[in-house]
Amino acid sequence: MPLALGKIERPSDSDDCEVGLSEGTTAMSPLARRQTNLTVPPMITIASIAPHVGEEVELKGWAYNFRSSGKIFFLQLRDGSGKVQVVYSKGEMDQVQWEALQSLRLESSVRVRGRVKQDDRSPTGFELEGMTFEMIQLAQEDYPIGKKDHGPDFLLDQRHLWLRAESQWAIQRVRNTIINATYAYFNENGFIKFDTPILTPTSCEGTTELFEMDYFGEGEDGGTKAYLAQSGQLYLEAGIMSFGRCFDFGPVFRAEKSKTRRHLTEFWMMDAEAAFVEHEGNMQIQEGLIVRIVKDVLEKNAYELKVLERDIEPLKKVQAPFVHLTHAQAVVALRALGSDIGERDDLGADDETLLTEQYDRPIFLEKYPAEVKAFYMKRDPREPDRVLNNDVLAPEGYGEIIGGSQREDDLSVIIERMREHHLPLEPFEWYLDLRRYGSVPHSGFGYGLERIVAWVCGLHHVRETIPFPRMMHRLNP
């Protein structure tokens, strides 16, 4: 039987898509992230075998890889919680089971029993001395992934299977940690989750990039259109007048005909909003969130970051205080670095990259020219042609991960801004009511989850950061 390992080496021409296990991976012992057994229903998983050293355990999972040396069979077993090598000796097991092992194919589902041994040479810290083997389902011979190098289109067509590759497993586990860190941070800081609507009657920023559909158009209402939300911010502003601090976290949609590595048509957005918080406090909240996210990932996903070959030194430097630059300071710095950015221009992606390379921490970029920003941003009283906004740029060239601002809270001023932006007032009367009845200083910000995941995991393209990416030419599977 040929060695199977060669089959799932990392492809070289995959345009940054990753597949399978890179053999050189060494990782922290899972002891560091030891879990208790699953109890509902009771089940031992690979991530929870540490307390079972010396014991016999039963594990169920998939054959991620295997090789045979005639009398010894090495099975790489994964079960969702982690992976472990099971070593079988022909002379020490049932011969029918030994034959079943010889017929094994990649990604077959299997049940094994074995004795847990600590093994410091193993990338995962443990090994199983195999005792019994049972095939749950022998996979078809032609497992689509891993026999050769694959391009991104092929892998995305096989996304339902590609998710099993260790790199993809690692990315989604990091994503899960980032989601949970976000919830934990907001819970601890007085925010409640406030689910803003996806189906909306209009949009504050025009409809050119909105997905549109009939909303019971053939019914008695006749011809009503609904639009998929791009952000829940305006609704959150209503929420904080009741709850003080709110966040939402859900899918948003952008019908942008854009094919860059940073764009998806459906992505997850977190928006947070807080009453009685002004520009400086808004940045404190953002800084705390980013520090918390990176800290939790470093603590909980050391193994996953190793799998992804992520250099964790830059992540360790993500500590408060972040760098603060005004837009005006950034323009001066960028011109000195060779950029031709105009004095009142928004930063382009290249400018962001250039700037982040100057610092090893995230950058707060504050106080943009008012004309390049949205109507609801409050002007800086000291420089009324600029707004009290900020972006956060992630280091290592990743660029914008957060956008936020203090909001205009004066009724007459915000009406003036809406007129300047040629926005009709009528659909926003409810939003204006928030300035009529107990208006308060308030601020908020949002992050795109996929951009945070891409940065923390060190990925080039956001398409790997979400389970089933949707792009202009990709609605499948």
Next chain:
Amino acid sequence: MPLALGKIERPSDSDDCEVGLSEGTTAMSPLARRQTNLTVPPMITIASIAPHVGEEVELKGWAYNFRSSGKIFFLQLRDGSGKVQVVYSKGEMDQVQWEALQSLRLESSVRVRGRVKQDDRSPTGFELEGMTFEMIQLAQEDYPIGKKDHGPDFLLDQRHLWLRAESQWAIQRVRNTIINATYAYFNENGFIKFDTPILTPTSCEGTTELFEMDYFGEGEDGGTKAYLAQSGQLYLEAGIMSFGRCFDFGPVFRAEKSKTRRHLTEFWMMDAEAAFVEHEGNMQIQEGLIVRIVKDVLEKNAYELKVLERDIEPLKKVQAPFVHLTHAQAVVALRALGSDIGERDDLGADDETLLTEQYDRPIFLEKYPAEVKAFYMKRDPREPDRVLNNDVLAPEGYGEIIGGSQREDDLSVIIERMREHHLPLEPFEWYLDLRRYGSVPHSGFGYGLERIVAWVCGLHHVRETIPFPRMMHRLNP
């Protein structure tokens, strides 16, 4: 000045919509749910004043209610975290500030300083001896809610303001606890969050109730349609083959021309799926989740449940083990109770209500006739014309809150089922791949968040359970 309290009494003809504060509300001391001060940025909130008894504090919030007795002014202040009464004496404060108090209107935003006093007669356990008063923004005179009784359409038109009513505040706080209990439970039980797509190319259950839209239809792809997902289940089944256990939790959409009190066109659905879990284990996971949700709400939202006048005795009885009934047993019981349900019929809403009134715990209703259930449900090997599914019926007449089943994991059987359901195979080839490459026994279930919130809060209609409800005739605000 007339007493303002009368203005926001609960309307009598509001068709179960609730507004404002019911005066008789008594509640547990907030000491029981004492929070620490907000630190990012530093701020004292009403929920965190317990440690400040005897001290002067500054609070910012909204005038929820007030009354004056000539020389004493009673201000009910809310700040999102809770509410507290501030008592001002004309003789002991700045006279300009006293005059400002006399001009106060409902829902104005204010800043107050006062000394914290414990007051066991107060529904919230504390009172402030008012020292200073500052108007942040004097509200317009005609605050839309509270001057008279309101019907549900009016209140839903004013949803952005109605959210400030204490009942609505309480409901969303309970919703927040339910969301967090769900995350905590799944985290502790080895599930990761797996965000399934909303934009999908097809649907497993036909397209009659799907919202449809052009997906870059005018571009080079020409005429592609996308549909808004009704459930992420099929995608979760791909997820568990990599991660073992997954859940999703996001908005789903149903273009149903239905106007019942249990239907929304956009609602939040939690779907969970687990590899190597069969029918019995699936029910164990569901039972643990429901018990955890109710326990957390009872612990964290005692005050909110009081506001909602929710009888908590039935909630305290939500303990394992739940009742188990097969569909066949339920039919016998229902007929004895007078129902005319057919032997192989699905239960109607009336049947569910009737059944839940017989027990004080939730009911697992198992093993429905195969012909009334979806193609992916695994047949019961002991009764092959029934499936290994279960619903969970909430007590007190609330009915179905969970639906789940073990999934068919055999390739040839599931293809046969799809043919029986007249489903095309081609769009589901990716789903069939999950049975080709390492198929495993697996199960899953889903809950509709709004139905859980309605039950736990004791509400008649789901429209109050989500911040901005979307119904057939309601897309605003």
